[in-house]
Amino acid sequence: MGFFDKFFNKKREEDLDKGLEKTKTNIFSKITRAVAGKSTVDDEILDELEQILISADVGLETTIKIIERLEARVAEDKYVSTSELNDILQDEIVELLRENNTVDLEDFTIPQDQVPHVILVVGVNGVGKTTTIGKIAHQYQKKGWDVVLGAGDTFRAAAVDQLKIWSERVGCAFYSKGMKSDPAAVAYETVQHAMNHSKRVAIIDTAGRLHTKINLMRELTKIRNSINKKLPGAPHEVLLVLDATTGQNAFEQCRKFSEATDVTALALTKLDGTAKGGVAIGISDQFKIPIKYIGVGEGMEQLQIFNKKAFVNSLFKGESSTVS
Numbered sequence: 001m002g003f004f005d006k007f008f009n010k011k012r013e014e015d016l017d018k019g020l021e022k023t024k025t026n027i028f029s030k031i032t033r034a035v036a037g038k039s040t041v042d043d044e045i046l047d048e049l050e051q052i053l054i055s056a057d058v059g060l061e062t063t064i065k066i067i068e069r070l071e072a073r074v075a076e077d078k079y080v081s082t083s084e085l086n087d088i089l090q091d092e093i094v095e096l097l098r099e100n101n102t103v104d105l106e107d108f109t110i111p112q113d114q115v116p117h118v119i120l121v122v123g124v125n126g127v128g129k130t131t132t133i134g135k136i137a138h139q140y141q142k143k144g145w146d147v148v149l150g151a152g153d154t155f156r157a158a159a160v161d162q163l164k165i166w167s168e169r170v171g172c173a174f175y176s177k178g179m180k181s182d183p184a185a186v187a188y189e190t191v192q193h194a195m196n197h198s199k200r201v202a203i204i205d206t207a208g209r210l211h212t213k214i215n216l217m218r219e220l221t222k223i224r225n226s227i228n229k230k231l232p233g234a235p236h237e238v239l240l241v242l243d244a245t246t247g248q249n250a251f252e253q254c255r256k257f258s259e260a261t262d263v264t265a266l267a268l269t270k271l272d273g274t275a276k277g278g279v280a281i282g283i284s285d286q287f288k289i290p291i292k293y294i295g296v297g298e299g300m301e302q303l304q305i306f307n308k309k310a311f312v313n314s315l316f317k318g319e320s321s322t323v324s
Contacts, residue, residue, distance in 0.1 A: 012304060016314045019296025023277030024315055027056050028086075035082035041074055045082070049089075056275070057247040059282030066092055090316045093281055097291075097308040100284045110145070110201065111236075116194035118202045118227055118234035120187070122220065122257055123241035125208035128269035128295065130159065132241050133203050134166030135303035136293070140201050141170050148197070150190030150204035151176035152183040152223065163205055170300075173199060183207065183219065184226035191230045204235070213256055220261040239292065241267045242283070245274040254287050263287075267303075269295035280311070 034048040035041075046067055053063040069092045074080045080088065110117045119136070123129045137147045149167045153159035157179050167174035175190045187204050194202035206223060209216075227234050240263045242250040250268075257263055266289050271277050284291050291306040 011301070013310070013314070015296050015299075015302050016304060016310060017317060019272035019294075019302070020277055020311075020314050022273075022275040023056060023271070024317075026275035027052060027278070027315070030055070031086070035085065038082055041070070041080045041082060041085055045085070046070060046074075049085075053278060056278030057282060058278035059248075059251065059286060062096070062282040062285040065285065066096065086316055090312055093315075094308055094312050096281065096285055097312070100288050100290065110140075114233075114236045116191065116199050116202050116231070116234075117236050118191055118194070118204070118231060119237045119239055120204050120206065120223065120227065120235040121239045121241060122206050122261065122263070123208055124253055125156075127208070127241050127243040127246075127253075129208055129241045130162045130166060130205065132267050132269060132293065132295065132303060133163065133205055134170060135295075135300055137166065137172050137201070137203060138170040138300050139303070141172050145200040146172065146198065147201040147203060148173035148175055148190060148194050148199045150186055150193075150202060152186045152190070153205045153207045154179055154181045154183050154186060155207045155209065159205065159208075173197065184222045187223045188226040188230050191227055191234060195231065213260060216256065217260040224261065237292075238262055238264045239267055240265070240289070241269060242279075244268045244271045244277060244279050244295075247274070247276050247279055250279055251283060251286065254283055254289070258287055258289070263289055265290055265292035267291075267293035267295070268306075269303075272296050272302075277315070280306075 030052045031049065034045055038045060050063055050067050053066060054060060070088060073088050121129060121133055133149060137149060140147050149163055149172060151160045151163045160176055160179060164174050175193045177186050183206060190202050190204050224235060238261055240254060240257050242253055244250065266283065268280050268291060271294050280291055294304055294306050296302050296304060
């Protein structure tokens with residue numbers, strides 16, 4: 001590993017640590033108080049831990065699953081000290097993410113048989129969807145992979161304009177048919193543009209309105225069919241962008257979009273702005289959708305590829321050993 005690789009890996013680790021600081025403080029200050037003066041993990045500590053995880057927006061179902069696993073470990077080992085609690089909790093969270101098909105990726109990659117690689121991006125207005133698209137485009141452009149952005153959110157003039165600004169900022173192509181045009185036609189022609197101009201990645205924005213589920217389903221189905229008609233097998237990813245600061249509301253958004261279309265990956269933005277970063281664990285567990293990106297700051301490089309081991313290690317850093 002060269003000097004610059006080491007530098008950027010270190011910077012990425014520092015950004016992650018800083019981005020999760022509020023969640024870490026929220027969880028571990030409470031755990032520390034819960035175990036104060038106690039030497040072993042008992043029912044009282046597990047009850048308090050349950051409330052701590054729920055307060056971090058891990059979600060009730062996922063919290064119960066984690067507590068049950070901890071109870072099984074305590075029963076199996078007969079004696080679990082409070083000093084071991086964080087290590088065991090860390091292990092169980094990593095295992096949970098592993099079961100949810102969240103794989104550890106190190107970089108922005110594309111399968112060789114998926115070129116142009118088509119990403120359909122969905123999510124409600126205000127979650128940071130356009131910014132996320134711009135940052136993903138930046139990462140791919142930085143690797144030397146030409147990108148085209150398709151302005152499929154044709155209901156808001158601001159959405160088209162913002163996406164165009166991002167394309168100029170990162171130096172990639174931009175495709176639009178303007179306001180009020182058919183989003184499915186925009187998606188089709190964006191893919192066509194990518195194929196005609198040898199673009200390696202096509203990222204297509206969509207309208208961020210949670211109107212009725214039926215309308216949402218029809219619109220997204222029409223867009224997907226249009227893309228697949230032009231390029232069989234595409235879109236290769238349907239990325240749902242969620243704002244981590246909205247907590248339980250993010251669960252509801254995930255539920256509606258999952259019912260409306262085949263979401264294949266999640267991007268969680270604004271983790272640095274919340275003490276409830278446990279939403280990452282809960283959403284991945286409840287919907288069995290892998291997390292692909294997390295936003296830990298406003299900078300271009302602060303949209304990170306999600307790595308479950310790095311995430312959990314950062315969350316528990318200074319509290320326990322790291323996960324290998």
